Amino acid sequence: MKIIKTSTICMFLLFLFFAFGCKTASENEKHAIELETLETAFEQYREPAITHRRFKHADIQPLIQKHSSAFEIEELGESVEGKSISSLTWGEGQTKVLLWSQMHGNESTATMSLFDLFNFLEASGDAYDELRQVLKSNLQIKFIPMLNPDGADAFKRRNALDIDLNRDAISQISPEAVILKSIRDAFEPEFGFNLHDQQIYYNVDKTPKQATISVLAPGYNYDRDVNEVRARAMKAIVGMNEVLQQVIPGGVGKYDDGFEPRAFGDNIQKWGTSTILIESGGYVGDPEKQFIRKLNFMIILNALNQIALKGYEAYTVDQYFEIPDNGFQLMDLILQEVQVPVEGEWYPIDIAIRRRESNADSTYYVTGSVDDLGDMQVYFGLEELEVNGLRYEEGKTYDQAFESVNEITGEKALELLRSGYSAVKVQNGDPGDLHNLPLIVLKSRDEFTGGWQTGSNPTFFLKQDDSLKYALINGYLIDLQNPQDQLLKQRIY
Incomplete structure (x- = not known):
């Protein structure tokens, strides 16, 4: 019989510890929420009053007001046509996060998911209370669910001046652009979520896979440099992509990071807020984007948790660049x-x-x-x-x-x-x-x-x-x- 030395066994056990124990520690450091938890939370707290993507400014006003006891609601100003633009603020933490949606009036998918998220954050007495407490104690979150109400009512991209708000970050001709810039400067968020929809014809480059979600950590200069601010956004995106690959494997693309000097995302990154662009594309059999609404809820909630606990630091910039580019094929x-x-x-x-x-x-x-x-x-x-x-x-x-x-x-x-x-x-x-x-x-x-x-x-x-x-x-x-x-x-x- 061959006798195995005790020292050999010890070395083998030590190998197992580092091979598997370290991997588990790394997973824990990400502070990612289990997929099943994200899915059940969405189903439980989905806002039933919104069933399609062509809702109007008047439709969401009662939905905003119903959260007045749990959120600080502020009227930030008015659109060109005099419609109110409101923010909802929640949380008591040190890390500030700003999310704005429907800068383009006909890009409403993420707006739906924000109202689902409002329902989730306001609730209590269920299995998610510990998660809510983590978010509440670590984050202060400000939401602007409809930045372009005039465009939303006409379901068109531009505002009532026929200006693309995402090309008005510097000149600030539009009152809506003035509002967003003022809030960014006054609130000084560490993270920003720029929430959009893209054409359904985007694919994951050189593949037939539809880019159901596209992401970007916008460049802040023409050289496409990566500083600490932009790197934080990139790492947070990797965590979002990790969730998405479990649900829509191969269905995530990355936008080109060429610098657009007039765009809000690029400039907010430049002004010191780690900015994450989420673009909702298409999904076969989902013309009203209700499934994509669910994806938005899941990745935003997971990202907020990772920001609260700094779980995004477990990812790397290299992992961000491994996300395939968008195509338009x-x-x-x-x-x-x-x-x-x-x-x-x-x-x-x-x-x-x-x-x-x-x-x-x-x-x-x-x-x-x-x-x-x-x-x-x-x-x-x-x-x-x-x-x-x-x-x-x-x-x-x-x-x-x-x-x-x-x-x-x-x-x-x-x-x-x-x-x-x-x-x-x-x-x-x-x-x-x-x-x-x-x-x-x-x-x-x-x-x-x-x-x-x-x-x-x-x-x-x-x-x-x-x-x-x-x-x-x-x-x-x-x-x-x-x-x-x-x-x-x-x-x-």
Whole structure:
């Protein structure tokens, strides 16, 4: 029998201690909140009054006031159109944190999550009390949930002066910009969260993965230097990314850090506040961004805890730079090798389609457009179809007018599509009224012509021999043999 010396055993046990014991200590130093805790906290404290992303200034005023007993609420000033801009302050700690949302009026995802967070912070008597006490005793947090109420009411990016507030940090032409700069200077936060939405067409560079969340520790000079202030932001972002990779693996991108001398994020970093940009992108099946709202809640709450306990110091700047960059290579739909007719000949081309939203009161409609065509191999489609040589077929307009869109059932719409009709006319209803039919609906005109060329509305059919296989209606793909339910938000023409 071979005898193992006691000294050998001791060395082995010592190795195990350092290999595993040190790793556990490092994990503890991060002070990260368990994923399940973050998820259950969101579900328990989600604000039920907000169910979609096109809420207005008036909608959030009662939601602000309901927190008046737990938060210090202050009216900071007014927008160009005279709407109030308020802050909510919570906590008694030494480390100050400022969060501002909806600087761009149509970027409302994080605003929703802030109201969820308000509910969480105000509550008591549950399993999260210890966490709340850590935050309350270590942090003083000031929230500005809607910096651009005029833009929010119109659901547009810019304010009522048609100025991009994120390009008004220096000139401060807008009253909203003056408010943000004044609060930053008076409050002097150590950390700042700049909360935005980005286009859904951002991807994680060179991959088909949608950048559901993008992050940035903005540069404070043209040389993109990293000082202590910016490094703190970078490390905090690494902690946020650690949470996100558990929920949306591969779905996080990093913005380019080129210095923009007019931007608030870049300048607030320059003025000494460690600034973290969070951009909410897209997620398939989440048009109202309710899942992304949850992600915002989770990463902000986790980051606040790590700031309170300095857990971000367990991360490195190198880990920040390992987060992949953003790309802008996504399309809603890519059709590969469609046969299109030109001068009596058929040519195989890829067709890349994007569908853009337009405002319609408190909701929106979608307009599809052929964004590019030819060889589209450098792009990725949220939906892709290899059509294997199917031929382009122009759609027809049904001659007989229907009384209204309500007369057209789903079955009738499918019957018309299978007969080659892509458009119908109605006697009642106004141009601009919305509908969800998989057809183009006409009131003010007799014909509608789609096309495959760039800039055209992608409304046509794909045909094999004499059989129609697919319909494209306003950029939405419909399999005529196996149609699936889709939410087609369209307007009457």
